[in-house]
Each structure stands twice: as C-alpha cells, then as structure tokens.
Amino acid sequence: MASVQIRGIQKYFGGTHVIRGVDIDIEDGQFAVLVGPSGCGKSTLLRMLAGLEEISSGEISIGGRVVNSVEPKERDIAMVFQNYALYPHMTVFDNMAFSLMLAKTDKALIKERVDKASSILGLGQLLDRYPRQLSGGQRQRVAMGRAIVRDPQVFLFDEPLSNLDAKLRVQMRAEIKELHQRLRTTSVYVTHDQIEAMTMGDRIVVMRDGVVEQQGKPLELYDRPVNTFVAGFIGSPAMNFLPGTMVLNGGDIAVELADGSRLPAPLRASRLGPLGGKPVIYGVRPEHLRLGSAGEGMRAVVSVVEPTGAQTEIYAKVGGTDVIAIFRERHEFRAGDVIHLVPEHGHTHVFDAESGKSLLGE
Secondary structure, three states: OOOEEEEEEEEEEOOEEEEEEEEEEEOOOOEEEEEOOOOOOHHHHHHHHHOOOOOOEEEEEEOOEEOOOOOHHHOOEEEEOOOOOOOOOOOHHHHHHHHHHHOOOOHHHHHHHHHHHHHHHOOHHHOOOOHHHOOHHHHHHHHHHHHHOOOOOEEEEEOOOOOOOHHHHHHHHHHHHHHHHHHOOEEEEEEOOHHHHHHHOOEEEEEEOOEEEEEEOHHHHHHOOOEHHHHHHOOOOOOEEEEEEEEEEOOEEEEEEOOOOEEEOOOOHHHHHHHOOOEEEEEEOHHHEEEEOOOOOEEEEEEEEEEOOOOEEEEEEEOOEEEEEEEOOOOOOOOOOEEEEEEOOOOEEEEEOOOOEEOOOO
16 A cells, blocks of 8 residues: 655646646545546546656655556556456456456466455455346446556546446445445545545545635535635535625625525634625525525525425526525425525525635635
8 A cells, every 4th residue: 555645736638728737645645536627637637647647847746656657567556447458358357357467476466466356345256257147336446456466556446337227336436435444455446426525535626627616625625615616526416506685684795686685604703804795606505494484594496396296406596596495305396486585594604796605614
C-alpha cells in the first residue's frame, strides 16, 4: 500500500488546457473518488497517474517515489477499465494470471494468488470459463481479480460500473467497497455518478473544467459545499436554488425571494452591513423541506407528485423557480395544489449570486 500525492498537475492537448494545476493528497489505504461531469478531466488525471498520459507539468508520487518518468508497468499499480479489457481467447484463470505469467512468476504462486482472488470474488466455479460465457457482473469481477492478483500499491478504477444495469451497479458498488475494506489497498476511483462517489469514497474530489472545486469526506461536501456547483452536483435530487436578496427581518437576517417570501438565513445579523440588498442564491436540499401552514415559508404550486413507496417526491413552482421536496410521509397532492414549504433550521445555505461561492464560511 502507498499514499499518492498529486502536485500542480497541468495537462495540455495541443492548445487545449484540460488539467489546470490540480493538487490532491490521498492517504495510504484510502478510497478516493474523482467525480465530475463528462469532460472535467478526471479520467485524464487517472491516466496520468497510471502513466498512460504524459504530464505537461507538475509531479505525481506513489509511496513517496516520483513516478513522472516511470513506465506504467513499473509503477506498481493495477487498473480496472470500463470495458473490462479481458482476453476473449483465455479462460478466467488465464485472464487473472496473465500479468503474473508475463512476469515469469512461479506457477505455484500464480495458482495461490488466483485461487485467493477468485475466492474473495466468488469466481471459484468459473475459472475454466471464457469471457463470452460470463455475465457483465462476472466479467467485472474477473477484471478486478486480475488487478488483485498483482497485489499492487494502488488500484485505479476508470468508471468500472458504467456498463452494468442499475440493479447490478448497486450490488457491485457494495462488493467493491467490501473488497476495499478487506484489502485496504489505496484506491483511486473515477465516476460521473455522485451516488457512487457518496456511497463508496472515504474522500471525494469534485472536479470541473480541469480544476478541483472541493475535496474532503463525503458528508463534509454534502453538508458544507463551498459553491453552487458542488452543492448542485453532490446530492440526488440536487439542492434547490432560489434567487433572492439579503434583508433584515426584525432582528434577524433573511433572504427575500421574488414573490416576497422571507426565509431565515444562517448568518449573523451583524453581517448585513456589507450584504444588505445583495443578490444571493438560497439553497436547501429537498429532504430539508417540511410542510407548513398558510403564511409559513414559501408558497408553492404542485406540478408533479412521484410516490416511490419509501417516500414522496414533490415537484413544485415557487414563483418562477422549480423546487423539489421529499417527504417520508405519504401525501395525496395533485397538480395545481398550493402547499407551503418551510426550510429546516440549520440545513440551509446562502451563496453569492455572481460568484456562486458560499457565504457561510466567510
């Protein structure tokens, strides 16, 4: 196992600047997830870590060793790809053992490692089969088994679950997390799926346009996003954003929405001076809205009701803004009904309307 340090990494493809000075520290044994929309640079960063892309500038070290000029096969990493990359003419056993065979490893040791990995992954009965005889989930386990037998310092995962159906993705998420808890090998996992990031990672790195917007523990990013991008990207359904203006409401500071509703802001009244009249974005997550009585919170007109059994999702309009609310209780709302939504105290956010930055940390 080993820690990974990424320092000041830059990457250009011709005149296109795709990675813009990224700094990331991944501790020994940590499961770090790089997450962001398509084109944000997360897969490129992973490929530079693997040695499959050249670094324009900056430094990458694995286990304290700078690996900028080290060949991929000498970095002591193992990569699990999106498309499994299995050899169709080889059995499961041979696919898993291939890298060890190339390294001329003793046959007894190869068998020992393959047997151990296949036992961990539940592949013991499939070792004589070929990839075409396996399901998608079984192929992904073989790809992971091939990585495990190498006993690397670092595992790299490049969107390994994107080709699986929804139910199997949930199952494989749990299996990969359980595998990491058992092996405790440092892992770097790339995905565009924030649910995967939240459920699997010890540390999440949120990227956009080649830069790191925020990094930290999953619930830190969920509870204290530094800007509207992170707040909107982490969490499903996404955080509600309502444009408004900072005002004084009695002795407290509040955000006044376009329809005149005033919502308490989690800021000290003494801060109104520089913020009074300032355009802001009021943020509240769907699960942090409760039903209120007439005159409370925000007046909302129901658009769509989606009962899932465990909860009820309400899509509504507050003025001209779309809002989602999630209730554990079952409600018989219909389109056109007027309800009042009240944000829960201590679970709201205020962002600068121009920069998108959170005002809570200032």
